[in-house]
Amino acid sequence: MTVDLFLDGVPARQRSAALYEQLHTAIAHGRFAAGDRLPTTRSLADELGIARSTIATVYARLVAEGHALGRVGDGTFVGPTTATVRAASPVPAPFARAVRQTGRSVADLESPPRGWLADLRSGRPDPALFPLTDWRQSVTSTLHLPPPGYDHPAGLPELRRAIAAWIKRSRGVDATADHVLVTAGAQGAFDLCAHTIVGPDDAVAVEDPGYRLARASFAARGARIVAVPVDRDGIVVDHIPAHARVIVVTPSHQAPTGALLSPDRRRQLLQRAGELDAIVIEDDYDTEYRYVDRPLEPLHRLDTSGRTVYVGSFSKTISPSLRLGFLVAPPRVVDALADARRVVDAQPPHLTQAALAAFITNGAFERHLRRTRRAYRERRDLLVARLAGMADDGSISAFAPCQAGLHTTVSLPDDIDAEDLARRLHVAGVAIATTADDQLDNRPSDLVIGFGLADGNRLTVALDLISATLSTLR
């Protein structure tokens, strides 16, 4: 073959995406002829020193997207489309590094095409449950005055007040408006903390598996990422290394495993953080949906030393389209973060902030939560009942009890590869992810089933298909 592929220095978890990107680029730029045979997975695995299954996944994706053709028992061939729009748009030399840095393709991130059977991707609330009427009213109530112009980078005072009152009531987080900084979702909070709190080469301890994009925020600002294992009780505190300056955790609903950080572990974690004089970032991204027992007290409330930054989001409760979340920290820290924010995006947009402040204070938010809690609980109960049956008959080996949030994880029997299953489901019309992207090691990954975008009917269809696919694989 005439195309060089480079995977040296690419982290294990990004190799699949990098290989896809390089092959896709080579095909799009016409560096293969239509009908050229791609190397066998075995020869490429030997050449690049990566798993055959990784290469098979990439080939399957190229086939699924029409860039390549698979012939059973005969190999994989470059498809007839060799020139694309992108080929007409070369990358000017000075930008080469920027484009090379990108391990993933933006195409990965786009919404699935219409007509899917079911979308089981996690972390997404149902647009069908969006509070259309109340939201419209909250937005229009803000439109009678011109917006103020440049404003406080920590956010609109009435929204900071509304959030402070809300988290005090709902989570017992002790905060006034001065403690609250409005961010562009939880992601904006991570980026701001990474920008301000974390110095270059500071060690940031993250859960493994753990939310990929939180980790990526800190890595992008030059932090050293340290993986700490997670078990059924959440992060294993004993494994937090002594040089950790920041510890990022999801105590209410571990992302992605779904574990609840136990009361003992909470105390241990705060004690350990105190010994290390480390900052704790508590990502409470979907705590509003809780199905079993009462929620545990957040670390922020248990922490008497003021070292915990509490992060929340409206992406799971209302919509990610809002791009509104918040963090809670000591007022002087909020001031410093707000100042740093001036050079990132200056301040949050006024319109959505004003609308959200109205939506919370006029009671629509709590009404919306009551309604969506009922809807998601039904889906969760259906899912748990089906998974219990599948665990009984051995088609899955275990599943997280789904005490909270909008997803759960499923462990598969040893002879089933989660990536392979997800790929098969994808081809059959079910969008589904595994824990692979969130893992820093090479342990077998679990399946992640989200039910934010799938109502009872879709969930039933998808679970039928998962059962059927699993039985063909045994």
Add this chain to the structure above:
Amino acid sequence: MTVDLFLDGVPARQRSAALYEQLHTAIAHGRFAAGDRLPTTRSLADELGIARSTIATVYARLVAEGHALGRVGDGTFVGPTTATVRAASPVPAPFARAVRQTGRSVADLESPPRGWLADLRSGRPDPALFPLTDWRQSVTSTLHLPPPGYDHPAGLPELRRAIAAWIKRSRGVDATADHVLVTAGAQGAFDLCAHTIVGPDDAVAVEDPGYRLARASFAARGARIVAVPVDRDGIVVDHIPAHARVIVVTPSHQAPTGALLSPDRRRQLLQRAGELDAIVIEDDYDTEYRYVDRPLEPLHRLDTSGRTVYVGSFSKTISPSLRLGFLVAPPRVVDALADARRVVDAQPPHLTQAALAAFITNGAFERHLRRTRRAYRERRDLLVARLAGMADDGSISAFAPCQAGLHTTVSLPDDIDAEDLARRLHVAGVAIATTADDQLDNRPSDLVIGFGLADGNRLTVALDLISATLSTLR
């Protein structure tokens, strides 16, 4: 005195803010007693090795804010208020670095109190000219459907299309939707470029004086900032150093001097960038307001090599509260930037994007620009006529001709200190800035007169006051 002040390592331009912050903190935390005399400006100037005028400015501000009392001929004393909310909110140890990093106080950035005579701060459009009815209609037209959830990180497709069509028509920038990335104002574009295009320790050439917050974005991501002087024809291309990887310029209306980059310099700049294989970032922040001659072709249009990133904003035309701007780059670069954005703020908010797309495509934006151009032209003509008179009678030494935008700069006679004048005006009720914050050297600064927030009446009152103050200072 019992309080140690540290200014070592603080850049010259930030010393005033840092000194203010340290004194203010010491007073707020009760480390002075009410009535304590602050050191004389002379003794503190000797001790800290900075100008007496800097210290006098800080003392004046502490007096203006009620933290200190000034007695003519007798010195400055700590005021009766020694405990504030902030004193009750100490900074937990692990956050100390974050708080220390902040040279400026957030208080600097807040809107002035009500009741000012005039606000001549630059870069702010008039909320009184906000297109309330058309905007309300554009917003409400988007509220009949739920927002889509996670979406393309480069922005809403219809907004990318609308922006591409608009800048093609208005500026001759050759772009399709694929070339456009929607950002959180121009600031969001700088931050994203800093994140993705610029490597650690890369040299970024900036104009001196030049827009402080653009420079700060690149510095925050670890770039080395290199100052390039500006004259009447804009950036002095011969001074761009050979190791510059990125060149940030404001060709249409140099920020802050107001110079227009001449056609010759445009050609020289692109040639120089080509020789260095450098990226050019063209910040076209307020090009929509042009009062004299036709606008020159943007660098992006003159550049045949694809090395120019064009940055625009809706902050000056509609409102900074919108937090919407854009950049134009080759599609593959846009993809890479969009991917990098996932870890900053995921994507722009849907509501404001959808409303702006409607506002542009339904013609309201052009209507709004016609109306505001007339209003700002009247203010500009009034300002230029008054400044011409003041130049004639010698009370100012020169002023930029204000061919475009919402501000102009005024050079003062040698014996007048712009900072001192601005402070006196501030006390008298006029908010006004100088070029000091945008300068990287210690040359005398110019006065910056913005007319976005001051209508004809306010502008007249403020100019009367400036004239009167200048004559008392001669």
